[in-house]
Amino acid sequence: SQKIEQNSEALNIQEGKTATLTCNYTNYSPAYLQWYRQDPGRGPVFLLLIRENEKEKRKERLKVTFDTTLKQSLFHITASQPADSATYLCAPPGYNQGGKLIFGQGTELSVKP
Amino acid sequence: EPEVTQTPSHQVTQMGQEVILRCVPISNHLYFYWYRQILGQKVEFLVSFYNNEISEKSEIFDDQFSVERPDGSNFTLKIRSTKLEDSAMYFCASSRSGENQPQHFGDGTRLSIL
Numbered sequence: 715s716q717k718i719e720q721n722s723e724a725l726n727i728q729e730g731k732t733a734t735l736t737c738n739y740t741n742y743s744p745a746y747l748q749w750y751r752q753d754p755g756r757g758p759v760f761l762l763l764i765r766e767n768e769k770e771k772r773k774e775r776l777k778v779t780f781d782t783t784l785k786q787s788l789f790h791i792t793a794s795q796p797a798d799s800a801t802y803l804c805a806p807p808g809y810n811q812g813g814k815l816i817f818g819q820g821t822e823l824s825v826k827p
Numbered sequence: 828e829p830e831v832t833q834t835p836s837h838q839v840t841q842m843g844q845e846v847i848l849r850c851v852p853i854s855n856h857l858y859f860y861w862y863r864q865i866l867g868q869k870v871e872f873l874v875s876f877y878n879n880e881i882s883e884k885s886e887i888f889d890d891q892f893s894v895e896r897p898d899g900s901n902f903t904l905k906i907r908s909t910k911l912e913d914s915a916m917y918f919c920a921s922s923r924s925g926e927n928q929p930q931h932f933g934d935g936t937r938l939s940i941l
Contacts, residue, residue, distance in 0.1 A: 746927055760932075812883045820869065
């Protein structure tokens with residue numbers, strides 16, 4: 715079955731540094747992959763979508779890469795700020811058409827001032 | 828910016844009772860979803876809904892669950908006879924189309940079964 719793995723350990727970094735989060739998937743080849751942010755007690759908030767024919771996507775301080783050979787997506791936050799502290803979720807779609815998302819367990823990011 | 832709204836924010840129910848969770852998706856969206864998140868665990872897909880019918884459902888979404896779009900704005904999830912293990916955060920989401928589109932999530936209903 716489809717399996718999504720994110721670093722389960724929390725990532726602690728200093729303000730101003732670049733945070734890099736990893737998402738690995740196995741047993742299938744998604745046509746696209748989405749990244750979401752989740753704050754405690756809130757719903758996921760969409761950040762970026764990257765398609766299989768795109769190697770890299772950027773939005774302000776965010777950058778996502780998608781390596782279909784390694785079956786991996788990397789999510790970068792440059793010039794990190796304490797307000798970036800949250801859990802970041804990787805979410806490729808399921809097999810069938812219809813938009814179902816399969817979420818990873820998320821990586822908790824903590825940015826210290 | 829339009830958003831998905833969910834009510835109530837917290838629902839406490841006795842085991843065996845029926846519960847209805849309500850959602851108002853974004854108005855021009857065509858695909859609707861329910862997900863759940865048990866405390867400390869990952870977000871799990873329950874069901875997707877398009878053109879007034881279920882397009883896909885997970886193993887979790889058994890006969891005790893049903894969804895409905897009773898009018899042009901609301902989307903509901905009903906659990907007929909709640910169990911202790913149904914305690915979770917339930918998120919509604921909507922998107923313009925089924926594939927290749929961001930999903931917009933509400934802030935969830937925390938369901939506590941006693």
